[in-house]
Amino acid sequence: MPEPDGGGEARAGDELGGEGAAAGVGVRIDCWGRRRSGAAGEGGPGSASGPGPDLGSLRLVQIGGASLSRATAERVGPALGSGLQRVFAMAEGPLILTRPDDPAGTVLGTQGRPLSVDEEVRIVDADGKDLPEGEPGELLVRGPHTPRGYYRAPARDARAFTADGYFRTGRLARRTPDGDLLVTGRVADAPGVG
Structure with missing residues (x-):
């Protein structure tokens, strides 16, 4: 569900991306989490459009x-x-x-x-x-x-x-x-x- 600020929700089962992918963790994030705001196409693994889940908190x-x-x-x-x-x-x-x-x-x-x-x-x-x-x-x-x-x-x-x-x-x-x-x-x- 899109948010007015360009954020949204991560889908259940999004692949662990960014540093996790580089570290070869090989686990999945099976949760619903808020996505980071960002330009379309920046997406994290498992997503062709939109950024990956925001794990900062x-x-x-x-x-x-x-x-x-x-x-x-x-x-x-x-x-x-x-x-x-x-x-x-x-x-x-x-x-x-x-x-x-x-x-x-x-x-x-x-x-x-x-x-x-x-x-x-x-x-x-x-x-x-x-x-x-x-x-x-x-x-x-x-x-x-x-x-x-x-x-x-x-x-x-x-x-x-x-x-x-x-x-x-x-x-x-x-x-x-x-x-x-x-x-x-x-x-x-x-x-x-x-």
């Missing part, structure tokens, strides 16, 4: 969903001129994220730790036994951001929750020596969650 980029390689993560902040925050979340909980003051190694290499200090996290093997730090296994969670069960669905609850109330996320993860989590994939036979 961008302070923090949150990366969630699919895993991001460390090499790509190292390029995102400098290419966009912003900080980086890694996030892992599910509708059933919990919210796991890095903090703005976390060391670079934590932000670049993990999804961080639960938002709530009261969130309990376990990494378990296929038999439900706790694994030592650094070993990959299924991520189980219990706490204030995680429901205690599904509404009127006892059969689903039996598959999705342990006997002691931990939610089986169906995600593979490992814990670092600092207590941060790295989510690495999905459990092949997850109990119908996520």
Whole structure:
């Protein structure tokens, strides 16, 4: 939608341009953002006419969903001129994220730790036994951001929750020596969650 000052809105999925393209970041901006004013034809990548999105006010980029390689993560902040925050979340909980003051190694290499200090996290093997730090296994969670069960669905609850109330996320993860989590994939036979 054009603006009177010659600006407009960036389309969802515009390619990262300018310094980002030069840095080879290889990510897409999947958002709606205000375009810079400028002459037609100056356009950014993904646009044959009009300038690219104005990222001048961008302070923090949150990366969630699919895993991001460390090499790509190292390029995102400098290419966009912003900080980086890694996030892992599910509708059933919990919210796991890095903090703005976390060391670079934590932000670049993990999804961080639960938002709530009261969130309990376990990494378990296929038999439900706790694994030592650094070993990959299924991520189980219990706490204030995680429901205690599904509404009127006892059969689903039996598959999705342990006997002691931990939610089986169906995600593979490992814990670092600092207590941060790295989510690495999905459990092949997850109990119908996520």
